[in-house]
Amino acid sequence: MAKDPLRIYTELQKGFSKDVKADRNHELLGELYQASAGFLGKLDQVELKSMVPGKQYFAFTLKRKLSRAVNASLFGDYLNKWAKLDKAITSKKFTGWDSDGITRLLYSAALAFCCYIDLTKDGDQKTPGTFFEYLVGHLFARTLGINPETSLPVLNLDMDTNLPTDFVFNLGKNRPKFHLPVKTSTRERVIQVWAHQRVLDGVYGTGRFLGTPVILTETKSDKRKREVIEICLPDQWRIYQMHIAQLKRVYYLDVPVVYNNLNQVFPPISVKPFGDFFFEADALGA
Amino acid sequence: MAKDPLRIYTELQKGFSKDVKADRNHELLGELYQASAGFLGKLDQVELKSMVPGKQYFAFTLKRKLSRAVNASLFGDYLNKWAKLDKAITSKKFTGWDSDGITRLLYSAALAFCCYIDLTKDGDQKTPGTFFEYLVGHLFARTLGINPETSLPVLNLDMDTNLPTDFVFNLGKNRPKFHLPVKTSTRERVIQVWAHQRVLDGVYGTGRFLGTPVILTETKSDKRKREVIEICLPDQWRIYQMHIAQLKRVYYLDVPVVYNNLNQVFPPISVKPFGDFFFEADALGA
Numbered sequence: 001m002a003k004d005p006l007r008i009y010t011e012l013q014k015g016f017s018k019d020v021k022a023d024r025n026h027e028l029l030g031e032l033y034q035a036s037a038g039f040l041g042k043l044d045q046v047e048l049k050s051m052v053p054g055k056q057y058f059a060f061t062l063k064r065k066l067s068r069a070v071n072a073s074l075f076g077d078y079l080n081k082w083a084k085l086d087k088a089i090t091s092k093k094f095t096g097w098d099s100d101g102i103t104r105l106l107y108s109a110a111l112a113f114c115c116y117i118d119l120t121k122d123g124d125q126k127t128p129g130t131f132f133e134y135l136v137g138h139l140f141a142r143t144l145g146i147n148p149e150t151s152l153p154v155l156n157l158d159m160d161t162n163l164p165t166d167f168v169f170n171l172g173k174n175r176p177k178f179h180l181p182v183k184t185s186t187r188e189r190v191i192q193v194w195a196h197q198r199v200l201d202g203v204y205g206t207g208r209f210l211g212t213p214v215i216l217t218e219t220k221s222d223k224r225k226r227e228v229i230e231i232c233l234p235d236q237w238r239i240y241q242m243h244i245a246q247l248k249r250v251y252y253l254d255v256p257v258v259y260n261n262l263n264q265v266f267p268p269i270s271v272k273p274f275g276d277f278f279f280e281a282d283a284l285g286a
Numbered sequence: 287m288a289k290d291p292l293r294i295y296t297e298l299q300k301g302f303s304k305d306v307k308a309d310r311n312h313e314l315l316g317e318l319y320q321a322s323a324g325f326l327g328k329l330d331q332v333e334l335k336s337m338v339p340g341k342q343y344f345a346f347t348l349k350r351k352l353s354r355a356v357n358a359s360l361f362g363d364y365l366n367k368w369a370k371l372d373k374a375i376t377s378k379k380f381t382g383w384d385s386d387g388i389t390r391l392l393y394s395a396a397l398a399f400c401c402y403i404d405l406t407k408d409g410d411q412k413t414p415g416t417f418f419e420y421l422v423g424h425l426f427a428r429t430l431g432i433n434p435e436t437s438l439p440v441l442n443l444d445m446d447t448n449l450p451t452d453f454v455f456n457l458g459k460n461r462p463k464f465h466l467p468v469k470t471s472t473r474e475r476v477i478q479v480w481a482h483q484r485v486l487d488g489v490y491g492t493g494r495f496l497g498t499p500v501i502l503t504e505t506k507s508d509k510r511k512r513e514v515i516e517i518c519l520p521d522q523w524r525i526y527q528m529h530i531a532q533l534k535r536v537y538y539l540d541v542p543v544v545y546n547n548l549n550q551v552f553p554p555i556s557v558k559p560f561g562d563f564f565f566e567a568d569a570l571g572a
Contacts, residue, residue, distance in 0.1 A: 154525065164474075189478075191482065191485075192477055194481065195530060199525060202528070202530070235440075235445075236449070239449060239489065243485050244481060244484055244485065
């Protein structure tokens with residue numbers, strides 16, 4: 001009998017934080033992908049009406065439930081590449097890989113478990129959110145070769161406290177530190193990402209932390225009409241980037257069309273597919 | 287037969303934004319208070335175990351449901367004062383009133399409808415949140431004698447867009463503008479309030495907008511154990527106030543003990559009961 005994705009997730013959850021970059025976490029994330037993909041493979045798909053130029057979406061369906069929207073050109077059966085990607089990451093040899101291939105694989109792994117939860121739980125947004133943090137946090141840790149922290153000491157004259165943070169990766173003295181917020185989608189809550197970057201800049205000095213949020217998608221489905229839209233606030237992003245703090249990159253698994261255009265304006269905001277990270281991680285601090 | 291609170295709320299919702307300070311909104315908010323208080327008056331109360339020093343809490347109960355925590359020393363039958371407070375506000379004559387009395391009245395009006403929703407709906411957090419925005423937005427508008435806006439023009443060289451905002455009140459040229467975020471509770475989402483203030487400071491100039499968020503309470507109940515705690519992050523508030531932006535006041539209907547202490551540290555954060563606002567509104571811009 002196939003393994004239950006939720007049982008694998010529970011095991012992942014129990015041990016994840018002890019050693020984020022651990023081999024065991026990589027295995028469990030792979031098993032989770034496999035079990036979820038197996039579950040979805042037996043289900044029907046329904047096409048959704050995409051209001052997003054140039055993108056097609058469908059949803060998995062079980063009984064009367066519909067999963068979140070799945071980007072048809074990104075989602076596929078890439079299970080056999082999961083272990084291979086890990087070899088590339090740990091050996092830093094990406095021969096035969098390109099950014100698109102990595103993005104598609106990771107999009108598919110992320111969406112598989114998210115859709116499984118959509119179809120087997122009622123209104124559970126927390127589990128997909130936490131799972132996606134595990135997936136991205138682990139991949140960052142494995143790429144950078146160090147584990148993240150989620151709290152930093154503040155020593156500011158008579159103030160001596162700890163600041164809770166998103167994942168931060170400290171590469172050591174005189175090297176960049178990464179500030180990694182991870183979200184399945186952002187909408188108007190995105191201002192938090194810039195605000196946390198501002199706090200890091202203020203407390204530790206501008207430029208010490210590279211803000212590199214990773215976001216799954218900005219799609220929203222109207223399940224009754226079976227329509228998919230992307231909710232984007234590009235003008236607000238520009239105002240936040242000018243007036244709150246500077247993010248180094250914004251990575252997406254499914255890059256929204258409107259945000260992609262922010263690469264072209266001045267001052268630009270660098271919005272990229274997550275696959276790019278694996279090719280530029282070393283260069284980002286330069 | 288008594289009026290159904292939800293029907294009154296629907297009517298309020300339909301017309302509220304057309305003229306926030308309107309007499310009709312005041313009547314409807316009063317009717318809503320009356321109908322909700324009438325509903326609660328017939329219910330049993332259960333005492334909660336308060337983990338907050340110096341405060342007692344209870345909850346209303348209906349069938350197997352429990353309302354949110356109600357502060358026993360703030361909640362009371364002040365229905366007959368609703369119209370009188372309005373006379374004081376519109377005539378700017380507060381003889382016979384003090385801050386405590388106003389805070390208790392407004393706390394009771396706010397909690398009455400929130401508890402009604404807690405007991406008649408499942409997991410509806412949106413309705414109490416929107417209702418509380420109506421209540422506080424209306425009272426600010428009535429006090430300042432002008433209606434709020436929820437969007438501001440940005441004219442910044444080649445950038446010409448609109449910035450969506452919380453309620454902002456523009457008293458006119460050379461006079462203060464108020465930035466009024468309204469929340470039933472904040473927890474870690476509070477960073478948004480400072481971030482929005484930072485955007486206003488950045489786009490329009492520091493000091494032009496007085497940030498005066500109004501928050502209902504920071505209590506959280508464990509319904510199984512019937513315990514009440516206050517969730518407070520005072521060290522983070524201090525870091526936000528030093529590194530993101532400066533809030534002029536933080537008003538509470540039920541001031542958390544820990545945040546009240548922020549008045550005593552240096553640099554202080556001015557945390558006050560909402561009743562204080564009505565006595566200092568004119569002086570805040572000075």
